[in-house]
Amino acid sequence: MQSARLVDQRMQDIRQQGKVIGTDRIAVMAALNLAHELINQTPVHPTDSTELSVVQQRLRGLREQVDDALDQNKNC
Numbered sequence: 001m002q003s004a005r006l007v008d009q010r011m012q013d014i015r016q017q018g019k020v021i022g023t024d025r026i027a028v029m030a031a032l033n034l035a036h037e038l039i040n041q042t043p044v045h046p047t048d049s050t051e052l053s054v055v056q057q058r059l060r061g062l063r064e065q066v067d068d069a070l071d072q073n074k075n076c
Contacts, residue, residue, distance in 0.1 A: 010030035
């Protein structure tokens, strides 16, 4: 319900500005504005220890793949 109220409020704000016409376009603008705000608030670097661990595991796996590819290249 809180999400619906937030989207509705954003749509009303856009409608009142009068720059966008049509409910579908107003909804898209509200969605784009909310997505932009979310992206700007999301930290670029992981802060949660679980998330950090996942990132470290992925980096370790990628490093191993690179090392394996380099080793195969040396043997050719």
